[in-house]
Amino acid sequence: MAEEQGLDIRIRKGTPADAEICGTICYEAFKTISVAHGFLPDFPTPQVAIAVLNRSLAHPKFYSVVAEIDGRIVGSNFLDERNTIGGVGPITVDRAAQNRAIGRRLMDAVHERAASRNFVGVRLLQAGFHTRSLSLYAKLGYDVREHLACMQGNALNVSIEGYVVRPAAETDIEACDRLCWRVHGHDRDGELRDAVAKGSATVVEHDKRITGYATVVGFFGHAVGETNEDVKALIGAAKEFVGPGFLLPTRNGELFRWCLTNGLRVTQPMTLMSRGLYNEPAGSFLPSILY
Numbered sequence: 001m002a003e004e005q006g007l008d009i010r011i012r013k014g015t016p017a018d019a020e021i022c023g024t025i026c027y028e029a030f031k032t033i034s035v036a037h038g039f040l041p042d043f044p045t046p047q048v049a050i051a052v053l054n055r056s057l058a059h060p061k062f063y064s065v066v067a068e069i070d071g072r073i074v075g076s077n078f079l080d081e082r083n084t085i086g087g088v089g090p091i092t093v094d095r096a097a098q099n100r101a102i103g104r105r106l107m108d109a110v111h112e113r114a115a116s117r118n119f120v121g122v123r124l125l126q127a128g129f130h131t132r133s134l135s136l137y138a139k140l141g142y143d144v145r146e147h148l149a150c151m152q153g154n155a156l157n158v159s160i161e162g163y164v165v166r167p168a169a170e171t172d173i174e175a176c177d178r179l180c181w182r183v184h185g186h187d188r189d190g191e192l193r194d195a196v197a198k199g200s201a202t203v204v205e206h207d208k209r210i211t212g213y214a215t216v217v218g219f220f221g222h223a224v225g226e227t228n229e230d231v232k233a234l235i236g237a238a239k240e241f242v243g244p245g246f247l248l249p250t251r252n253g254e255l256f257r258w259c260l261t262n263g264l265r266v267t268q269p270m271t272l273m274s275r276g277l278y279n280e281p282a283g284s285f286l287p288s289i290l291y
Contacts, residue, residue, distance in 0.1 A: 009102065011109050014064030014076055016057045022066065022076040022092075023050030029092040037129040039268045042219070042244050042289075052220075053090075056080075061190055065109040067093070067102045077106035079113055079122070080290050082190025085277065086114045087290035088124040107140055111275075121276030123291035125247070128269030137273050146272040148287065149256065150219070152245035153264035158236030160229050165237035168192075168201035168213060176203065176213040176224075183224050185279035191215055191222070191290070200242075204233045215288070218242025223286040228255045231284040235259065244268070247287050255284065 014022065027049035031041035043049040053076070056062040061082040067075040074097035080087035088110055093102050114122050126133050128147065168176070173196060177187035195201035195215035204212040204225065212230030214223035217238035225231040232255065235246070245267050250256050272287055
């Protein structure tokens, strides 16, 4: 606990019972900053934000922390512990409780957790128009790794000759993990297993072997491919781009132009940042909002 300006500020572990208030704060916080910069909010309604945070609060592989002032919840933060690299966020603070270093303390809490669990690195995604959070994360030791464009539009229904996309099965996980290791230097096995169990994951086969996969082509999913053709095939086969859209590294000019040429549009800029281990990707990829 800590005392600040006569207020009792406490950071504690989150529980599913916190979902409604944390989700409402999350919705309002993201909506406020997005609308102020002329962008649509990441969550279309408070109910969507509540549902997203409820899943994280209830998931055994997500660590959550909640900030309280005098017993009232004023913010939350999360650490995705499913993989070798930890994914930080979403972090949100009630507008009425800002400018009290609560965001900094919520970040410190998940960093302490990551250190105690021996994560070799953590990553997060930051709204590219939010200079205040960019500055905070940089001060906390994060480096900018990729400038991203959130892409949205109608399903493309485009196929790439020689590349076959199909639903992923549990028997594909080992091959997908090996592919992720080749591209990123680590796998995302826990996240992939969740997606396979949910039925959202897809793989792409080329020359009779798996050369790419996606947990889902959307905001909360990631994709990995040996080449841009693999990722194009995954994007082209997606029935929709779940949530605000999928995240594409803009320095991959060839893939970026292909998406634009096929009618997709940029909805907002984002930034991938990391602290600790980061390997320069050796292939084509789409990160998720979880990193």
